[in-house]
Amino acid sequence: MHNLLLTVSGMADGSMSKAVDDEQRFKNRQAFLGRNGISTEQTALVHLSYDTKDFRRYYTITADQGGDGIISPSSITADALFTESKNVALLLPIADCIGAVIYDPTLQILGLAHLGRHNLLQSGGTGIVAYMVDEFGSQSANLHVWLSPAAGRENYPLYDFDNRSLHEVALEQLLAGGVASENITIDTRDTTTDTTLFSHSEFLKGNRELDGRQAVVAMMKPS
16 A cells, blocks of 8 residues: 555464563564564554543544553553654554554555444544544545454344444445545455454354454555
8 A cells, every 4th residue: 555564463473462461462562563674662552442432532643652552651542543754653453343544645644543343333434534634634535545354244243234244334434434445445354264363252252262462553654
């Protein structure tokens, strides 16, 4: 996707959040980032919290916030982080939900958002587009979006959306927000059936021995 570094970890990289202690979590993140040429000091965590009624908390960070939530405690609780700074990596741990990378190649703005059931119930797919338009002046038709692997409809139907999948609902909302269909890329891997990826829902059902989280990482590289 243009001048972006965009990658997602898997089970082989170890858990990037839950099911490991603080020391192991940091080591796993550091090793995964390092393999992609990124340091922990230049990476900021999209730090989620479900202890809220608002799942459209979006913030813009600057270069001096690198390391936030990675080498220091998170100073921001957010459902998405955005940046205009090159060489600032955004990291989002996920299990079955979508990590959505949204990018404006014209204005050089990058965002990384969590899109799960709670976010989608509040139209989070259109919300991240609206934030780019309102905050930065982006044109929605120029935006490019990549959606990470997520739980499929067979094992994780969204009952509030006629049993459709996370990908299906997110795609519908992005299109409603004005993103062009040809600018949306979906990694169609299903976390509930692909055993190279963590699935928290399958772990809770007793279908997986290991719990954990993969991570989506995105960064704008220098031109």
